[in-house]
Amino acid sequence: MTVNKPKVVILGAGYAGLKTAVDLQKKLGINEAAITLVNKNSYHYESTWLHEAAAGTLHHDKMCVDIKSLLNSKVTFVQDTVTDIKKDEQKVILENGELEYDYLVVSLGFESETFGIKGLKEHAFSIANINACREIREHMEYMFSKYRTEQRDELLTIVVGGAGFTGIEFLGELGNRIPQLCEEYAVPREKVRLICVEAAPMVLPGFDSDLVEYAVAHLEKKGVEFKIGTAIKECTPEGIVVAKGEEVEEIKAATVVWAAGVRGSSLVEKAGFNAVRGRVMVTGDLRLPEDDKVFIIGDCAAIMNPENDRPYPPTAQIALQEAEVCAKNVAVLVRGKGEMTEFKFDNKGTVCSLGHDDAMGVVFGKKIYGWKASFMKKVIDNRSLFLLGGAGLVMKKGKFKVF
Amino acid sequence: MTVNKPKVVILGAGYAGLKTAVDLQKKLGINEAAITLVNKNSYHYESTWLHEAAAGTLHHDKMCVDIKSLLNSKVTFVQDTVTDIKKDEQKVILENGELEYDYLVVSLGFESETFGIKGLKEHAFSIANINACREIREHMEYMFSKYRTEQRDELLTIVVGGAGFTGIEFLGELGNRIPQLCEEYAVPREKVRLICVEAAPMVLPGFDSDLVEYAVAHLEKKGVEFKIGTAIKECTPEGIVVAKGEEVEEIKAATVVWAAGVRGSSLVEKAGFNAVRGRVMVTGDLRLPEDDKVFIIGDCAAIMNPENDRPYPPTAQIALQEAEVCAKNVAVLVRGKGEMTEFKFDNKGTVCSLGHDDAMGVVFGKKIYGWKASFMKKVIDNRSLFLLGGAGLVMKKGKFKVF
Structure with a gap:
C-alpha cells in the first residue's frame, strides 16, 4: 500500500454513488487510490421502485441489494450517516467519525419537499425510502383491518398528493393492490376512495397529452378520482383541506401520501454549497463551481437542458449517466493525466x-x-x-x- | 311440505350451534321439522384457533368455513344478527326481520369481559372474532413498521392481559411470530418486549404445576416476561398501569391485548334469562329452567362440575358434546316420543x-x-x-x- 495515494470518498450509494464506486473499482488499480463509499444503510435500493414497496405490490427484499456484494477489495464500505461536509478542511463528518478526502463525490440523493404546507410533515406519508414505504404499506393494510371493526368510511380513503411521475406510478400500483386488500378484509371495492390531488392544471407535466390521457383513462377505470388544479391547503390528523379557486373542501382520509415534491439532500445546503432546494448547478464536468475537488451528481446536481433552458428532472437514468462521467473524471484527477469529460445527457x-x-x-x-x-x-x-x-x-x- | 311441522330455530353457528344443526339434519326427515340456523356471518370460524389469526401465524381463511357448505336442504340458513329473544311470544328478533319458533337453541357464544377496568374497552384489543384478530395482526405489524421511522421503544412492546388458556396460547404464537416481524422490519429481537400480566397468583389455573412450569419455561425462553399477581388498573392510549400490592407501575406499550375474561352473550341477559355474566345454569337436558322450549348450549350455558362444584369452563370440547345431546333432545320433542338425554361431560x-x-x-x-x-x-x-x-x-x- 502506498501511504500517499489519493483518497476518494463517495457519499451515498444510490444510483449515482454506487455506479461511481463500481466504475472506479474497475478503472483504478488498487495502488492508485483509496476509495471509500459511505452509506446510511448496508443496502442500496432501487429508488425508482419505491412506489411498489409503498403500495405493497413488490416486497422490498426484491429491491434491496447488499452494497458489499457489489464491491471488490478496492473499495472500503463505511456504514454511517453523513452529518456535514467541511470542504475547506477536505473532510466529511459522520455520526461515528470523520473522513478526509482528496476528491469527494456527493451523491446524497433526494428528500421529500413539502413546500411549507401546514401539517404535511406531521400527518402525511412520503415515498422517501424503504422504511417509509414499508410504513405506508402497513398503514393502509391496518386501516382496512380497522374498517372491519369500526366501519368508518374515511379509513378506506387514500389521498395521493401530486400527479407527477411518482404519484401516478403509485396510483397505478394501488389500482392492483386495492382489490387484494378488499378481498383480504372483505371490503366492497366501492367503499374505497382513491383520490389524486394536484395543484398544477395538468397531470404528468412533460408528457404529451395523448400519453397523459391514456394514463388518466387507465387510472380512472381503476377507480382513481382526479382533482386537478386543486391545492392541498392543510393536512390534519383527519385528512386534508383542499382549495380549487375560491372553493374550499375538506376530505376525510386516514391515509395521505405526499408524492408531489422532491428536493436534493439538505446536507448540500448545510455544507454551504450554493444550492436551490438542495440542488447545485454543477460545472460541465460535474463539479462544484467553487471547489474543483468536489463532484456533485444524482438528485443533488442540477444540469440545464439546453432545449428548454430548465434543469433536467432528477431521474435514475441521468444519475447513472452522470456517474459514468464522474468516475472517468475522478480517474483523470487521481492519475493527474488525461482529459476531463463534459457531461451530456443522452435521453x-x-x-x-x-x-x-x-x-x-x-x-x-x-x-x-x-x-x-x-x-x-x-x-x-x-x-x-x-x-x-x-x-x-x-x-x-x-x-x-x-x- | 307439511304446514304445521315444528319450527326449530338455532341461534349462532359456533361449535355448539353448527354441530346441533348438522346433527339435526341427519336425524330428522325433511317433513319432521323446519330447521333454521341464524348466524351473523356467512362463515363459521374455529374460535379455538383465533389466537393464531391474531398473532398472524395462521391465515383466517384456513379457519373459516362457509356455513352453507355444511348444510343440506333440510336446514334454512339466515345470515342476520340476533337483537332480542322474546320467549313469551316464542319469537326471535333479527336486525332484518323476526322468526317464530317451537323449539329454540341459543348458542350465541362468548364476548370479551373487561370487568369494568378503566380504558380497556377503548384502548385494548381482544381476541374476540375474525375481524378483531385481523386487526390485532395488522396493528402489531404496523407498529413494527412505524418503529423504523419513529424509533420509539414502546412501539415494540406488546402486553397480553391474562395468563389463562387464551393468553398463553397467544403468547406461544407470538413466540414464533415476533422473529418473523423482526426480520421483515430489521428490528433487533431484544428491542421487542412481550409482557404477560396476570392478576391471579398463578399461570394457567386448572393445570398441574409441572405442566405450568413447562409452559412458563418455554415462553420465557421465547422472551416472554411474566408479571404474575399483578393487576391491570387502567389502560390508556400510551399503555397500561399495573399494581402489585402497593407498587404501581406504568408500562408504555403500543399494543395491549386483553385475553383475561370471557362471558356469555349479553343477549341472554337482554332476553331476561336468569344468567350470571351471560351464562345460564341449565337443566340436566340443557334447557332453560323457566322455559322448556328453549335450549342453551355452548359458552352461554353453565353446567356444574360435580368434582369441584364449579361450572366447567367453556370450551369447544364441551360445546360439541352439548350439541350432540341437544340435537337428540330436540328430535325427541319434535317427534313427541322417546326419552330425553341427560348431559354428562366426558372430559x-x-x-x-x-x-x-x-x-x-x-x-x-x-x-x-x-x-x-x-x-x-x-x-x-x-x-x-x-x-x-x-x-x-x-x-x-x-x-x-x-x-
Missing part, C-alpha cells in the same frame, strides 16, 4: 408504469402504450440493475414475470 | 399449544409435553372439524404440516 426516454401490467411513455423518441410499454419498463428496470451489478444482479433481483 | 383432556411446534396438556388423563402434545393438539383441532363437516372438511382445513 433514452421515460416510461411511466401504471401497475404491473400497463404503462406508457417514450422510448428512443417513440411513444409506446400498454403491454409493450410495461415490458419496456421492466427492461429499463433490469438495465439499471445491470449497470450496477452486471448480469448476476439482474438474475437475482430482475423483473422477469412480465406476463 | 377427554385439554392441550394448550405453545406455538406451532410445542404444547403441553392432559389427554385421556395422561400428561403430555413437547412434540407429542403439539401433535395431539392438531389431532384435536382436526377432530373438531371432523365433527362439524366430516372427512371432507378435515381435508380442506385440517392441520397436517405437523413437522
